[in-house]
Amino acid sequence: MGLGGFFTSKLDSAIGWARKYSIFQYPFVTACCGMEYMATACSHYDIDRFGAGLPRFSPRQADVLFVVGTISHKMAPVLKRVYDQMTEPKWVVAFGVCTCTGGFYDNYATVQGIDTIIPVDVYIPGCPPRPESVIDGLMKLQDKIAAGAQRY
Amino acid sequence: MTGSDIVAALQQRFGSAIVETHDQHGDHTIVVLREALIEALRHGRDAGALAFDMLCDLTAVDYLKFPGREDGPRFEVVYHLYSIRHNHRLRVKVRVEEDDAVVPTAVPLWPIADWLEREVWDMFGIRFEGHPDLRRLLLYEEFVGHPLRKDYPINRRQPLIGPKI
Numbered sequence: 001m002g003l004g005g006f007f008t009s010k011l012d013s014a015i016g017w018a019r020k021y022s023i024f025q026y027p028f029v030t031a032c033c034g035m036e037y038m039a040t041a042c043s044h045y046d047i048d049r050f051g052a053g054l055p056r057f058s059p060r061q062a063d064v065l066f067v068v069g070t071i072s073h074k075m076a077p078v079l080k081r082v083y084d085q086m087t088e089p090k091w092v093v094a095f096g097v098c099t100c101t102g103g104f105y106d107n108y109a110t111v112q113g114i115d116t117i118i119p120v121d122v123y124i125p126g127c128p129p130r131p132e133s134v135i136d137g138l139m140k141l142q143d144k145i146a147a148g149a150q151r152y
Numbered sequence: 153m154t155g156s157d158i159v160a161a162l163q164q165r166f167g168s169a170i171v172e173t174h175d176q177h178g179d180h181t182i183v184v185l186r187e188a189l190i191e192a193l194r195h196g197r198d199a200g201a202l203a204f205d206m207l208c209d210l211t212a213v214d215y216l217k218f219p220g221r222e223d224g225p226r227f228e229v230v231y232h233l234y235s236i237r238h239n240h241r242l243r244v245k246v247r248v249e250e251d252d253a254v255v256p257t258a259v260p261l262w263p264i265a266d267w268l269e270r271e272v273w274d275m276f277g278i279r280f281e282g283h284p285d286l287r288r289l290l291l292y293e294e295f296v297g298h299p300l301r302k303d304y305p306i307n308r309r310q311p312l313i314g315p316k317i
Contacts, residue, residue, distance in 0.1 A: 108295075
């Protein structure tokens with residue numbers, strides 16, 4: 001590796017380190033998982049420890065899209081629009097089994113996993129997931145961000 | 153009036169148009185012919201002794217493969233009536249065949265029937281003749297079929313709507 005390559009890789013890892021501790025999330029909350037999301041965000045579990053304490057309620061200011069709760073077919077175009085409005089680099093977390101696979105809503109109204117609509121980086125299963133598993137998923141996302149594994 | 157008095161009064165007025173009556177734990181039900189439905193509902197709303205001024209619910213039942221009802225009319229549309237003035241109730245049912253699933257609308261009698269009939273159209277595919285704006289209520293326009301019909305496959309997937317990747 002030449003000297004230029006050395007500096008580029010060091011710069012990438014510095015940017016990745018900075019990004020993983022400044023996650024601005026957009027919570028797309030549609031259902032009961034939202035309660036568990038709030039529990040995780042509040043002081044007892046405190047996702048601010050991971051630099052993800054400031055939700056932005058505009059997709060244009062957010063890095064990570066938290067899809068929290070069941071997505072119906074009628075809601076799918078809205079989710080897609082919100083994803084498209086986020087600026088690069090961006091990541092998506094599927095929060096709860098409904099967003100991962102449709103969960104037990106194996107019926108006419110529910111999208112069978114949001115990865116049929118938008119790309120997903122981290123899946124957090126559970127109905128709803130415990131705050132511990134949410135934090136686990138968040139740390140996995142941090143590893144992914146630090147490694148620079150985002151799509152442009 | 154008690155429930156049986158209501159049923160007796162309606163039977164006296166509409167005679168053979170009321171094809172069946174029954175009661176369960178004091179809740180009385182009449183089954184009327186489709187031709188006499190609107191007249192019976194209007195009488196129930198306007199007659200002073202009945203005064204059913206509130207349509208609590210309007211829904212439908214699919215009796216496909218229901219034990220004992222295999223060869224009868226497939227659908228039943230159910231009207232739950234309540235009188236605020238007299239504090240009494242009545243259920244009115246009308247039976248319709250699958251290949252002629254049309255019922256006259258009750259919107260002129262109770263405006264709430266507008267959305268209830270749109271829901272029944274959405275879920276069961278029963279049309280309401282004379283309805284001012286019979287569109288799907290809960291599902292979207294691109295949806296194919298009527299999901300609360302018993303022959304709607306539970307694992308049928310609808311096409312995703314909106315922009316795709």
